[in-house]
Amino acid sequence: MPVTLSQLSRREFLKRAALAGSVAAFAPASYAGLFGKSRDRHTFAFFSDPHVAADAALKNSGVNMADHLAACVRELAAWPVKPAAVIVNGDLTFKFGLPEDYATFGKLISSVRALAPLHLTLGNHDERGNFWKAFPRDATKLKSVPQKQAAIFSSARANWFLLDSLELTDITPGELGVAQLDWLNTELAARPDQPAIIVAHHNLSNLVGIPGLKDSAALEELFARHRQVKAFVFGHTHHWHVETHASGVQLINLPPTGYVFEQGRPSGWVRCTLTRDGAEFELRSLDGKHPEHAQVKKVSWRADEA
Numbered sequence: 001m002p003v004t005l006s007q008l009s010r011r012e013f014l015k016r017a018a019l020a021g022s023v024a025a026f027a028p029a030s031y032a033g034l035f036g037k038s039r040d041r042h043t044f045a046f047f048s049d050p051h052v053a054a055d056a057a058l059k060n061s062g063v064n065m066a067d068h069l070a071a072c073v074r075e076l077a078a079w080p081v082k083p084a085a086v087i088v089n090g091d092l093t094f095k096f097g098l099p100e101d102y103a104t105f106g107k108l109i110s111s112v113r114a115l116a117p118l119h120l121t122l123g124n125h126d127e128r129g130n131f132w133k134a135f136p137r138d139a140t141k142l143k144s145v146p147q148k149q150a151a152i153f154s155s156a157r158a159n160w161f162l163l164d165s166l167e168l169t170d171i172t173p174g175e176l177g178v179a180q181l182d183w184l185n186t187e188l189a190a191r192p193d194q195p196a197i198i199v200a201h202h203n204l205s206n207l208v209g210i211p212g213l214k215d216s217a218a219l220e221e222l223f224a225r226h227r228q229v230k231a232f233v234f235g236h237t238h239h240w241h242v243e244t245h246a247s248g249v250q251l252i253n254l255p256p257t258g259y260v261f262e263q264g265r266p267s268g269w270v271r272c273t274l275t276r277d278g279a280e281f282e283l284r285s286l287d288g289k290h291p292e293h294a295q296v297k298k299v300s301w302r303a304d305e306a
């Protein structure tokens with residue numbers, strides 16, 4: 001079950017780029033910007049809802065999704081430091097998770113692999129079987145949750161829990177499922193001392209008007225049980241927004257790199273930098289004139305004791 005694609009060496013990256021042929025969005029001359037930068041081990045880059053179709057020229061709601069993703073990748077490549085990791089939080093493909101969609105997505109995202117490890121989660125516009133086939137050489141096997149793609153990685157200031165909320169392809173709501181929630185409960189119990197950040201594609205069901213997690217209540221129960229859970233990061237609503245859950249957990253709703261549902265909302269990516277007792281989330285809007293572009297939301301983690 002692939003979720004993590006390791007960072008590639010300069011040599012391996014250039015070899016693969018040559019084999020794949022030049023990616024229109026990313027001319028070989030600009031590969032240079034990917035190398036020779038230092039890494040900020042507390043900084044992470046979030047992309048969500050790229051909705052890339054096989055046909056890189058396809059537009060939806062007036063947006064060319066492939067161009068948008070390529071622009072986000074270029075911005076990240078030009079960022080002065082390398083992030084500790086890059087996370088793309090679901091809805092990688094336009095609607096159905098077709099093999100050809102993943103092929104185009106894979107080309108567009110490939111440059112990121114010269115920068116940092118790349119973590120991919122699945123949304124309701126993904127198809128697990130096709131996704132696994134699309135990245136076979138990079139597969140990280142994790143059998144803890146059969147038929148789901150869940151993983152944990154650690155960073156200097158937090159443990160990250162990447163969940164799989166895809167229930168049925170092209171059906172809006174999502175579900176974590178009992179097995180994955182049990183797994184999460186066990187893994188959180190084993191890591192009580194470090195802040196935990198949970199990442200999944202779908203929103204909590206009662207948060208906004210868009211159907212989210214069907215088993216939201218069970219996840220929120222884990223927020224209450226495990227006080228080290230400090231933030232829940234999700235996409236799905238295509239609506240950049242940060243708020244605090246009743247439990248004190250920070251809810252970080254990522255913007256889409258692709259199209260927005262509501263006119264005037266930003267699309268782009270988010271820089272996250274962990275601090276000693278919280279985090280900064282900065283919107284990097286593709287429209288540099290958007291009023292929320294470069295705004296930094298500083299959040300503090302809730303206390304370890306209720």
Ligand SMILES: [Zn+2]
Pocket residue numbers: 049051091123125236237238
């Ligand atoms: Zn989406």
